Amino acid sequence: xxxxxxxxxxxxxxxxxxxxxxxxxxxxxxxxxxxxxxxxxxxxxxxxxxxxxxxxxxxxxxxxxxxxxxxxxxxxxxxxxxxxxxxxxxxxxxxxxxxxxxxxxxxxxxxxxxxxxxxxxxxxxxxxxxxxxxxxxxxxxxxxxxxxxxxxxxxxxxxxxxxxxxxxxxxxxxxxxxxxxxxxxxxxxxxxxxxxxxxxxxxxxxxxxxxxxxxxxxxxxxxxxxxxxxxxxxxxxxxxxxxxxxxxxxxxxxxxxxxxxxxxxxxxxxxxxxxxxxxxxxxxxxxxxxxxxxxxxxxxxxxxxxxxxxxxxxxxxxxxxxxxxxxxxxxxxxxxxxxxx
Amino acid sequence: xxxxxxxxxxxxxxxxxxxxxxxxxxxxxxxxxxxxxxxxxxxxxxxxxxxxxxxxxxxxxxxxxxxxxxxxxxxxxxxxxxxxxxxxxxxxxxxxxxxxxxxxxxxxxxxxxxxxxxxxxxxxxxxxxxxxxxxxxxxxxxxxxxxxxxxxxxxxxxxxxxxxxxxxxxxxxxxxxxxxxxxxxxxxxxxxxxxxxxxxxxxxxxxxxxxxxxxxxxxxxxxxxxxxxxxxxxxxxxxxxxxxxxxxxxxxxxxxxxxxxxxxxxxxxxxxxxxxxxxxxxxxxxxxxxxxxxxxxxxxxxxxxxxxxxxxxxxxxxxxxxxxxxxxxxxxxxxxxxxxx
DNA sequence: GAGTGCACCGTAAACGTTTCTGGCACGATC
DNA sequence: GATCGTGCCAGAAACGTTTACGGTGCACTC
Numbered sequence: 001x002x003x004x005x006x007x008x009x010x011x012x013x014x015x016x017x018x019x020x021x022x023x024x025x026x027x028x029x030x031x032x033x034x035x036x037x038x039x040x041x042x043x044x045x046x047x048x049x050x051x052x053x054x055x056x057x058x059x060x061x062x063x064x065x066x067x068x069x070x071x072x073x074x075x076x077x078x079x080x081x082x083x084x085x086x087x088x089x090x091x092x093x094x095x096x097x098x099x100x101x102x103x104x105x106x107x108x109x110x111x112x113x114x115x116x117x118x119x120x121x122x123x124x125x126x127x128x129x130x131x132x133x134x135x136x137x138x139x140x141x142x143x144x145x146x147x148x149x150x151x152x153x154x155x156x157x158x159x160x161x162x163x164x165x166x167x168x169x170x171x172x173x174x175x176x177x178x179x180x181x182x183x184x185x186x187x188x189x190x191x192x193x194x195x196x197x198x199x200x201x202x203x204x205x206x207x208x209x210x211x212x213x214x215x216x217x218x219x220x221x222x223x224x225x226x227x228x229x230x231x232x233x234x235x236x237x238x239x240x241x242x243x244x245x246x247x248x249x250x251x252x253x254x255x256x257x258x259x260x261x262x263x264x265x266x267x268x269x270x271x272x273x274x275x276x277x278x279x280x281x282x283x284x285x286x287x288x289x290x291x292x293x294x295x296x297x298x299x300x301x302x303x304x305x306x307x308x309x310x311x312x313x314x315x316x317x318x319x320x321x322x323x324x325x326x327x328x329x330x331x332x333x334x335x336x337x338x339x340x341x
Numbered sequence: 342x343x344x345x346x347x348x349x350x351x352x353x354x355x356x357x358x359x360x361x362x363x364x365x366x367x368x369x370x371x372x373x374x375x376x377x378x379x380x381x382x383x384x385x386x387x388x389x390x391x392x393x394x395x396x397x398x399x400x401x402x403x404x405x406x407x408x409x410x411x412x413x414x415x416x417x418x419x420x421x422x423x424x425x426x427x428x429x430x431x432x433x434x435x436x437x438x439x440x441x442x443x444x445x446x447x448x449x450x451x452x453x454x455x456x457x458x459x460x461x462x463x464x465x466x467x468x469x470x471x472x473x474x475x476x477x478x479x480x481x482x483x484x485x486x487x488x489x490x491x492x493x494x495x496x497x498x499x500x501x502x503x504x505x506x507x508x509x510x511x512x513x514x515x516x517x518x519x520x521x522x523x524x525x526x527x528x529x530x531x532x533x534x535x536x537x538x539x540x541x542x543x544x545x546x547x548x549x550x551x552x553x554x555x556x557x558x559x560x561x562x563x564x565x566x567x568x569x570x571x572x573x574x575x576x577x578x579x580x581x582x583x584x585x586x587x588x589x590x591x592x593x594x595x596x597x598x599x600x601x602x603x604x605x606x607x608x609x610x611x612x613x614x615x616x617x618x619x620x621x622x623x624x625x626x627x628x629x630x631x632x633x634x635x636x637x638x639x640x641x642x643x644x645x646x647x648x649x650x651x652x653x654x655x656x657x658x659x660x661x662x663x664x665x666x667x668x669x670x671x672x673x674x675x676x677x678x679x680x681x682x
Numbered sequence: 683g684a685g686t687g688c689a690c691c692g693t694a695a696a697c698g699t700t701t702c703t704g705g706c707a708c709g710a711t712c
Numbered sequence: 713g714a715t716c717g718t719g720c721c722a723g724a725a726a727c728g729t730t731t732a733c734g735g736t737g738c739a740c741t742c
Contacts, residue, residue: 002698003697003698003699004698004699004700005698013721013722014721014722014723015698015699015700015722015723016700016701016702016721016722016723016724017720017721017722019699019700019701020700020701020721023700025700025701026719027719027720027721028719028720028721029719029720029721032720032721044459046456046459046460047459047698047699047700048395048461048697048698048699049391049394049460049461049462049699050390050391050392050394050395050400050461050697050698050699051391051395051697051698051699051700051727052698052699052700053390053391053699053727054389054391054392054395054697054698054699054700054726054727054728054729055698055699055700055701055726055727056699056700056701056727057727059391061462066422068422068425068426068429069426076419076422076623077419077420077421077422078419080422081407081409081421081443084409084443084445085409085443085445085446088409088443088444088445088448089445089447092445092448097442097456097457097460098443099440099441099442099462100440100441100442100443101438101440101441102422102425102426102429102439102441103429104425104426104429104430104433105426105430106430107429107433114385114387115387115438116438118385118386118387118388119387119389119390119438120389120390120391121390121402121440226623227623227626227627253623256623256624256627257627259627260626260627260629263629282567282568282594282597282624283597283623283624285568286568286597286598286600286601288601288604343728344727344728344729345728345729345730346728354691354692355691355692355693356692356728356729356730357691357692357693357694357730357731358690358691358692360729360730360731361691361730361731364730366730366731367689368689368690368691369689369690369691370689370690370691373690373691388728388729388730389727389728389729390729391727391728391729392697392727392728392729392730393728393729393730394697394729395696395697395698395699395727395728395729395730396696396697396728396729396730396731397697397729397730397731398697
């Protein structure tokens, strides 16, 4: 005898009553409820999730899919762990748990997503690093699974999203450099089709125009989102005859590689090339000269993601009457010495 | 009509036959199997995991619990993402999926573990950053859930583990520094009760002895495992009257903070203080002077973890007849310029 | 031509839970 | 005193799947 039956037999009541008592139903006497709860704690009983899911049709879990392979994930441990923490906190208030679903490098992300949906492992999903056209979104919509994306996409649909303020970062970076007199401002964008690259580049262009500067395609550097990409960026810049005087980065780790490559050519950020980095992170804080970049609270972002997702789940929509959330997440400029050139 | 019934009705055969066909049972004709598989693909059918788990008593998923709170995991330079990739690859060969279970900073890890076990969400578990006494292990053993730990622990038990070669790193670092003539070699160890700290310190002490050097408690620095900890370490060293001439680090990000703090005092690693770092990572590769540290393949480590876990699961033990794996994972010295002092 | 074995398939039970339905006991109401 | 309402609980159905069991038709054997 196992599970709820064992508990019921031990208390000499029916399993139905045990279930109602534990689930806070009204038609149970307070006395009985107390006995059940105490016995459950004493015997270490907790309802089997499979039985529960089968009957109720939901799993009380939310998935967060990450792609380990592509540098399109454009993120690292430190980014994700911070966000997870916030999401988990937001969900825990409703007894939902977060499970992270990592898609290995050797697996197709869309197929992986389909498998996870078919498994009915989670009630809702969060996906990050959205592509310009993201087939994962099509799959999620076809499955009618509530979801939110961290990052926008050109894929049609009415789904909720939260996106970092890439446009604002690019604009403020260009404004700042232009105000300091720079006229040849380069930009780094991802070499794949991740959506933020388009947003970043568009905003960069219009900021140039707004500052009366011409757009020069030779100043757009497509590099992988990694330190290697930053190194390559530095290499490409150093190899140019007519070097830009400043560069705006779109990914946090680019600054590391760029600094190193500049150093190898005897160049100093902030003196020979003005650099504005992207996200402030553990590594960027220790660069010399200090990096001008942008700050955000990962935990707050995670909480906002969790709450926006809850708002899109029918069972919680009344608690979070925000409708479909579409939100640009602000980032705060942290001045450093790297853009003093 | 949903699920397997819909598929069976569409094919005009019984649900039992559909199930047997999809699960590769023998007593179904090849012709029928083909039809079923094709129809399943066409209709996007995949068995509901809740029903499956309930019947079979397992979930075909493995959990990897990480503590978002502990400072050992707060900023770890893509350590986890690399390991996940390997684990996932190893498990995928047996149609098992990896789900990562992040324990939020505001939740007790042991309670979280108990909740996850009670949910019957996974068939086996991986835990990392084991403490000297780790109650999560007790909980796992009481639940009779197969598990493996990444890191050892003083907790009694016969469970499998894989541990990075902290002892070897400390010994080789001390040997190398002693051979270079250093006589006052400091060491950084974590300020919490994570197990690797004890291993690291013990090995450091015996290596001193082996090299005929005295042990000086004043040269043991207990600092948090973070860049902040490294900064604090640098601060403490700079404040000493009789400074050590070398220091051995136990955590990858310490080097970043240490470099910065030394710089603030006008000191240069490799000239004023010999530094041997721990794990080579994206950040450490960009330090100047280059850091002497140790290398390992995270993906291979993950694969080994996955296979060792499979070996401890009754259903897969015959495929992986390795018994209970207890293994020190080697790390390779990467010479740099930081220990030339 | 009855018996035997085999390949294939349908039927139904079982997994652990929640929830619907019904029913008992008791007090209140007219 | 019959009726009604209410508080509480037992019983059973249902969720979607796998699997033990039994049965049918066919080929083959003596």
